Amino acid sequence: MQTKVQFTAETRNLLVALYSRAHDAKSGRPILDDRLAVRAVESIEDYDELKTQLKMRDDDAISLAIRGKEVDRWVQDFLRRHPRSVVLHLGAGLDGRVFRIDPSADVEWYDLDLPEVAQMYRDLFPERDHHHVIGASALDPDWLDAIPSDRPVLVVAEGVLVYFTEQQVRDLVTRITGRFPKGELLFDAYTPFSVKAMNKHWTVKATGHRFVWGLEDPKTLEKWDPRIEHKLEWTFTDSPYVSHMPWTSRIMCKIMNAIPVLRKYNRVMRYTF
Structure with a gap:
């Protein structure tokens, strides 16, 4: 059955990442092999029309899948x-990462995004135990109060922090490090030079959301x-999947x-930290 999901100018960028995962799964040499992404795009009414409007290209889809694979690892x-x-999982969008990772019942997983995006997620993906979908802005300090703070935490923010100002990123990071005893932060980052360049790229122009940080x-x-210590950085060109x-x-x-x-x-x- 197809699901009527209303994509606005503010949420169309979700399709770029979702398409990349579905495109990868249907390729001859999948990187992520995210079958739920395929099911999601096939269930969205007017998806082909939306895909055409965004002018999605195969090489960009592969590059997003490569980055997603490293984050999953x-x-x-x-x-x-x-x-x-x-x-x-901050700014989770329509990423079924929890299903790819398939964590044990000892892990409490929280996918967080804006309320309208969280509802899309619930419409397109199945429910699972110990998986919570929160509809809120990552910049809203209140949602963090509902998260258990007696365990190590992994904060994953792929493709989201670049839309915030440096002060907003700093406030978010220090709120999290101040709440949990220990943990790790995992996110993608552009340099100031590449932020300017990416704001001219088709994927950014198509969504109408400019990069900031x-x-x-x-x-x-x-x-x-x-308390924070930088441990590792990975660059796209290091991946063996560039061969795809x-x-x-x-x-x-x-x-x-x-x-x-x-x-x-x-x-x-x-x-x-």
Whole structure:
């Protein structure tokens, strides 16, 4: 059955990431192999028309799947080391990451996004035990009060912090580190240079949401809270899955890897506290 989901100008960007996961799952060499993403896009009325409006391209879909795979790998690593923990998936959008990871019943998983997005998620994805969908802005301080604070926490924020100001990111991060005894922060970050460049990219223009926050020095967060320590950063060009991209994109990745300012274009950052 198809579901009537109302996408507005503010929520159309959700389709870009959802399409990338579905496109990957239907390819000959899937990276994420997210079958629930396929089911979700096939259940959305007028999806083909929306996809055409956004002018989605295959190489961009593959690149988002590659980044998602690395984030999934780090989430799995955290849960191996902290089997009884809390996962805060901020700006979850229409990402069924909890189903890909399939955590044990000892993990309480929270997907958080704006109320209208949270309702879309409930319409498109099945329910599961120990999985909670919260409709609120990540910048709203009240939602955090409902999260158990007696366990290690993993905060995952893929494709969301770049839309906030630095002060908003700082306030959010320090609220979280001040509530939990220990944990990790996992998010993607663009440099100020790449923020400006991405605001000219088709994926950003199509959604109408401009990038705002750029992170030049990973040590910046350590100045916000002395408990925070930068541990790792991953760049897109390091992934073996670049081989799945068209040859023109593979050449571009080699060029980016050789030029420092381009190599750091988009990184996935990992911090402990």
